[in-house]
Amino acid sequence: MALELRQSLKLSQQLVMTPQLQQAIKLLQLSRLELMETVQQELEVNPVLEEGLDLYEDGGNPADDPLPDSALAGNNGPEEELGRSEPEQTAEISMDSSSALGEIDWGNYLNEYAGDQSDGGYSGAAGRDDDAPPSRLEIMSVRPSLQSHLQWQLNLSHISDREKEIGEFIIGNLDENGFLLVSPEEICSQTDCTPAEADHLLSRVQEMDPAGVGAQDLRHCLLLQLARLEAADSLAARIVRDHLSLLETRNYPGLAKATGASTAEVSAAVEVITGLNPRPGRLYSDADPVYIVPDVYVYKLGEEYVIMLNDEGLPRLRISNYYRDILDKDSTAPGATKDYVQDKLRSAMWLIKSIQQRQRTIYRVVESLLKFQRDFFEHGVNKLKPMVLRDVAEDIGMHESTISRVTTNKYVHTPQGTFELKYFFNSTISTEAGDGMASESIKQRLKSIVQHEDRKKPLSDSAIAAVFSRDGIRLARRTVAKYREQLGILPSKLRRRP
Template identity: 50%
Template sequence: MVLELRQQLKLAQKLVMTPQLRQAIKLLQLNRMELTDALQAEIEQNPLLEEALDVEEKVQNPEALSAEEVKEVPESVVTEQVAGDNPATVAEINWEDYANNFDTADFSFARETPPADAPSQFDFISAKPGLEAHLQWQLTHLDLTEKDMEIAQFIIGSLNHHGFLEADIEDICRYAHCDEETAQGVLNLIQHLDPPGVAARDIRESLLLQLEYEDYEEDDLPCVIVRDHLNLLQTRNYSVLARKVGQPVRKVEAAVKVITRLTPYPGNEFANDQTNYVVPDVYVYKIDDEFVIQLNDEGLPHLQLSAEYQKLLAEKKALNAESRGYLREKKRNAEWFIKSIQQRQRTIYKVMESLLRFQRDFFEKGPGHLKPLILRDVAEDIGMHESTVSRVTSNKYAHTPQGIYELKYFFSTAVSTTNGDTVAAESIKNRIRQLIQNEDPAKPLSDNKISQLLAEEGIKVARRTVAKYRDQLKILPVKHRRKARTG
């Protein structure tokens, strides 16, 4: 066998993903908040791109305008804006007016005593103290030895975000080189700090610590139920629970009310988890009998090509060949970027318009009237590929007269009814939610009963399918929804 190099001509068709096409696809699947970051990043790295100021911004920021743009702003407005720039007309600023003098630590008779409800500078800290900081603050008020403080620091550092201790006594002894009695004593001290129930090993111990904090004795009924019959409490089987503890049902119900006021996870109230709010990408309003679609452009920078750099490109002798080539490339990229943004907005509008045509009953009457719909239906309706529709509907939300929904929500598989029609799976989920909301709390509906009720309405759904939909709706099983009758 002889190895040799050989040239060969071959004609073939293939799709080449240019950088511009990849950029357009990436922009298409970004949600609104991600798009804002992408626009800002592109403005920073491309000198030919700049944010266009509207008329109001031009008036408020005349120093940011070119000579030609200044002529477009009314002279009276500009004059009013800069009239106070004369040093003779500007009063001396007393910076003491802007200082935060709410703290009373440096109080002197030369100053007026601040009111008791005056805010402290600590009220303006963006992140609130977590559980660890709260416990550390309490330790500073205790008279502990150096060894006890070391053990206490280890215990606090071993708490998870629920406030439960993830170490045992042996771990504490091994770390601090102390005996079990000393470790247990410091642990008992930490367990009696605020919040009640902190540093427990599990929910049972946490609830018992909280009951102890409320002066309940070990033999009191709430403590007995938590200590010995927590599993029956979870299933709300009060009749069996009453027989186990040898008490009337009404006393068991009163004890359960005491227990349900407690906090199973004492550390959660100190969690610093941030809430991420949904910002709609598109709004759908109903005006008279017509629906109006409006894209959410609020906060998005309006892009334009830099007039100064375009002027440099127009002057043939102003730049050398290398600089001119660089600016031309950046100008092409900027034009393509602006075109991609415009194409993205038009595509979202078209998809929302198509969804409005297919799901008009939903926008009129609510989730119970959602129809079966797949990506191919919308793709064929607007003349685009299914993958494009999929990218447009991912992580994007619409504000509708029925509430805020992800665009993916409007696509639902079909379930056949007994009369030969089809109904969307999301409509069935909505009906299951309604049935559970209207059930008798003392006799909640089982999955099998819900399946029978749906069958009576012409919707044939198996019990396991009902259970699957219920889990997706984050609704507890029947044994956890049962509540005792009051009165």
Template identity: 50%
Template sequence: SRVELEEMVLKELEENPALEEGASEETTENAEQLRPEVPAGPPEEVPELVVNREVSTVEKIGTLDWQEYLDTHANAIHGPLSAEAISDDSDSPPSWENSLTKKTTLEDHLVWQLRLSKITEKESSIGLYIIQNLDENGYLGVSLEEICSATGSMPEEAEAVLKRIQFFDPVGVAARDLRECLLIQLENLQLSGSLAARIVADHLTFLESKRYEKLAKDLNVSIDEIAQAAHVIASLEPKPSRGYEQDEVRTVLPDVFVEKVGDEYLIYLNDDGVPRLRVSSLYRRMAGQEGAAEEQARQYLQEKVRAATWLIKSIQQRQQTLFRVTQSIFKFQQEFLEHGVSHLKPMVLRDVAEDIHMHESTVSRATANKYVHTPQGLFELKFFFQSGLKTGNGEDVASESVKDKIRTIIAAEDPRKPYSDQHIASMLSTDSITIARRTVAKYREAMGILPSSKRRQPLLRR
């Protein structure tokens, strides 16, 4: 969220002397560098990788050519970043958002994605059982046979649902072991046939034991190729549940504003309180000078400049993605902006992902714990992803829109003769909404509304 971003930036400003507050002298005219304009075209997908800080043996293999790194990114440090500039650094640490504590559990996050999936009721039941049986690291804690026994499903049915969940965000969740977890993430990055995948599949212990020369010989590749593959493996997340523990309740502040100006709706990112950042030119020069200081001191400077560069790039990537996702959401949900919840349309992650040419998991991350202030009030971005029901004329209506109609019907009922769920279903049919009594009951319970027998108020005697 925006609050977490502000906290992290302030913390980094305190701890990293190479990071400074203020616009770059070279790009004063670009003072709005953290308020990205609408991109001219769809940028390439940027995989957000999570570095495993516990696999120290992998991280120690090979080092970057620091001067080349500085030369490559010197301009990017001080100016607006393109999608290509963001995605060009395979050795960067993970997106800063992946290091923050989320305010939803992993189970909540997965169930939300499951409900947005186009699956049958039985597949949903299988999926819920899988999600509810993950261990503390996000791995599957039951066997395929146990899933089949508990859900009355065939092995191929359970395996298909499991495979779908494993590609939810975070990718690799519900894997049965570390090897499968990493292979799933590599498949998601379209690296199934890569050297990294071969190492994970059959030779992961060689990395753990630092037998790099033996590994290179067995695979008939060079040490440099092993080093590159090791960097890829190090960027994967071995614990999918990382960062999804419950956190304390915080004040909700909008990350995005949507305002109507004339006949148009404009989108603004809320970066109030978030300082504009630049890399210290002094530290950047000192880090790149040979013999300017003791080697240990120079390595310290290089690390600080690298960390500052990464933070600026990560914030730019975060802002660009959030802007594009929000813009796409309200392209689909413009009637909501005009008329409110009753005019919500069914929408799933895939709709937005295809619209802006990004992966569904990227859209999911971009909307997690983000809030938008609209003319209709403050809403979590996830709120706008709704399953739907068919109407009599063949159109779809969002589930939240149906809930709003049920809420309105109950609010207008005679408290002495409250409507039954069946009667409410019949009333909705007059609006061409075909809905079963049990679905009305499910929606009513989700809104915390009592059944008719408990809503009835006795007639007062005089």
């Protein structure tokens, strides 16, 4: 078959997303921390953007700025691009521009180090009032890791340099839980020491704080902690050493038969064992905790609820007046310069409007959630109603995908606690009364049932389903098991207490 060139017409529909629209959608789904990083990156690469105390010097909207028409020619705002047509009240981007260095009281900083020299040149925080803010050293100090904590104890020991080298090798081969990752043979081969020296230094490490470090497995870790409690020959130690499998299944009759002790004595020994730490190294983890900062606050004032967007920590954005003047008709700047500034100005304006649109959308979503879930805000999780994304989407006139992006990694502080916005969307559990219940409410009731059950005869999944059935809630046994596992509740045979 011969090849030939041919012209043809074809009519098709396709969705084309401009880079500006992609940026608006990306900003919508970013978490608070990611948004702050994005704004800082844009400030570094876009010279038209700058930080200021006020979003705009004249207090107006970016769309009202006296910019050349060509600066925004051919560009709709993110509101129009996302299919929005209703005007809404503006939620300003509250952004703090004060520098962290400018907030430091340098006089106080120097006084802390130039105080009483009798204690080695540092006055410390011992004489500080309890109500006073922490010193700079307390803020900037690094939390000790497990290795540094053990190294500090090793340096205080009266041992030779050779022994210290072996001890450092052992400490360096502990995992985050405090367990030893190498065998005694590897210690000998890597440090050229004798087995006696390796055992001696390993024992020195196992005597350090916290109790249980340097163990090779869980059984050894628990035995080290019992020995520290002077209970190496107790019933608890015998159970850990010889009957750990029976302990894992909470087989109290089997433990009593295997040890020859009474059920009460076995129960007391198990209580001692459960009070031990199976991961002692975690006490000195140097990982920084991740704190949740709410994006929205909901307060109750009288009988009404007030929604406040959390804008703390975000830098305020504004357009630089210097670059505005470059685009003026009377400016003598070259054409290439004007084109560059115009492109950067268009990008800056879009970023500002996109962030404002993001804030307005979050506000409207929380406002809709407050309308649908008012009983939850009043009484708690037990009054949570079943909801889907479509309910909010239809209420505020947006697409479900937009609501999904808004509620991802966004948190709201309420009188009932801090929750992710996704938390309010739950599946429906039918009841005999005809109205549905939210799955989170069912989980809360399941948790309450387990907390008040008889420890000697814990309820099975089928028995819990029967309790729900008496209350008019149809719940299958496998659904109860799924919710129980999600709540971290053990099966009935592992919850049994003699």
